[in-house]
Amino acid sequence: MTTRRATITDVAALAGVSVATASKALNGKDDVRATTRQLVIDAATQLSFQPNVLAQGLLSGQTRTVGLLTSDMVGRFGIPVLLGAENAFGAGEMAVLLCDARGDAIREQHYIRTLLSRRVDGLIVVGESTNPRPSITKDVPVPVVYAYAPSDDPADVSFVPDDEGGARLAVRHLIATGRTRIAHITGPTDYKAATDRDRGIRGTLDEAGLELAGETLYGAWSQRWGRLAADMLLLNEPKLDAVFCGNDQIAAGFIEAARERGRRVPDDIAVIGYDNWEVLSEETRPTLTTIDPDLERLGHTAAQHLFAAIDGKATPGVHSMPTRLVIRDSTAPSMPEL
């Protein structure tokens, strides 16, 4: 177990050639006879030789390593993004150095220094909300790509979920299934996701000649708020036939409260959530129609664009990534005059 690992010198010696030839043989370069190459390869496998990545990196200046700087892994959104990114990097034979700054700017600075001293080839910054975050691109001599939370500098490369589009998708689905009096319950106003979606909803309703039922109810991202808002809404908007909820938790709360008030979902009221958080959206009764922001794909795409940026082909700007509508039971078509 503690036996020294074989170097290319050992391989060359065993194969009876020089180090240079061994290197060329193993790296598929020309100028080496087929028989010689086989000799070297055999020697390498026999010694289970693996080139020292440090020495390679020292020489080439490339480490084939990227830093993954996440601001808060406890939250729900960073993980899938990170997962998608990790997957893309793994396929590209890149290694991922993971750093969780826990939303602390000091920790973030510390980690940036650490990553740079390790000579990462690039950096991917994963946020926890879609609110823009401070750019670090200018402080760093390698390409940076932002995922989920965009950089506040529009010249940087950012990938964000298309919240406005997701909301449009949802509302079009509600309208297509015969709903006309649609309300909106969502999280706090200082979340860009909440206001973006509100814009999408109002735009889509407008195009259909409809209006939002009541005012947008801004609150919290919790089930508790979903219940509370449901109580208010069911009282004030008796003719309500659909509600768009800012996340699946709010939707779950709404469904719960609606049933307690004797309203049937989806027969009386259709409910649509956001995030497609499956532990919730598949456990509500009825199961929850929701918008899936496809975060894993977002992370994957961001990683691929970091590759491109490392190769000098950056694509600046804030890129909106499409969302998907996942139809379950909470939005079955209403049957008017039944």
Place this chain on the structure above:
Amino acid sequence: MTTRRATITDVAALAGVSVATASKALNGKDDVRATTRQLVIDAATQLSFQPNVLAQGLLSGQTRTVGLLTSDMVGRFGIPVLLGAENAFGAGEMAVLLCDARGDAIREQHYIRTLLSRRVDGLIVVGESTNPRPSITKDVPVPVVYAYAPSDDPADVSFVPDDEGGARLAVRHLIATGRTRIAHITGPTDYKAATDRDRGIRGTLDEAGLELAGETLYGAWSQRWGRLAADMLLLNEPKLDAVFCGNDQIAAGFIEAARERGRRVPDDIAVIGYDNWEVLSEETRPTLTTIDPDLERLGHTAAQHLFAAIDGKATPGVHSMPTRLVIRDSTAPSMPEL
């Protein structure tokens, strides 16, 4: 941005000393005059010099990097463990190479090779259940520590949550608050966590001269199963006054079904969950008393022991990590004869 990074040679030149002296000055070695040292340090800061970790690693044979091999980041349990580990490594100036094998043995092998070719100093393997997993220690020339899922080789170093102890904690709490007819709803039988906890429950009941109410109900880890099991249990065990649920989802389902059957929680029946998954345990009505397996600490401890193992001080065996009882509203003391 593309300006070449400063090397120690640049620093030495600027300070007017040799490379060797510069190195010694920066690394706090003796044999360098205080004034000279300051000169070097000033030069280094002026050039914002950062030593090339590759060169250091090449020389020392240590990369100050560990591999973090997780089998399934999608699940809920790997993340906190991973988080605790990352935190410990960050503090120790170690970097973490993240690999998610997604429960696929082929991917795992691939990642192990990759990590070894990067000369990691050690490996931490994070599982998704507490069932033992195949050991990789013998295939790998560096120390390995297993977290959450133990290795199937007892000579390896593993850290697992103390499920039996957690169950004891829960049952003692129920008994202390006056409950005597306690049932157990949990996940599938092939989860070691489920059977371990069952053993803990029966042991504790035994010591108190009590018996389990009905048979242990093995099913799934879902809210749906919690509801189903509740319906069965409330029918067959009319005198039931407490239930220990295998996770918070089952508990949430139980609470929901119990309310629909007209049973009050905690007045009629106390409910205790497992995992302290706060998005659920703080959103149920009433909020859920539960066992917190303290996974972040588990990950942290595992990481620290990997350090020790890298320094040659391994601590073989399967180490059970203590759990915590988190008391909320679902287990308020029963008031007999009220």
Place this chain on the structure above:
DNA sequence: CTACGTTACGAAAACCTTTTAGGTGATTTC
């Protein structure tokens, strides 16, 4: 003044790989 110890610094080797420039022997070309 010699011998020796101490202090402060520098030269060079070592870590491992890849690449460049060159060298050797054999074959072909004029």
Place this chain on the structure above:
DNA sequence: GAAATCACCTAAAAGGTTTTCGTAACGTAG
């Protein structure tokens, strides 16, 4: 028969850092 070409291989340098060893300069004891 000399020169050029070709195929194959090797020596050496480069990359950045740390460490070992050597060497001055200087002071002190004899």
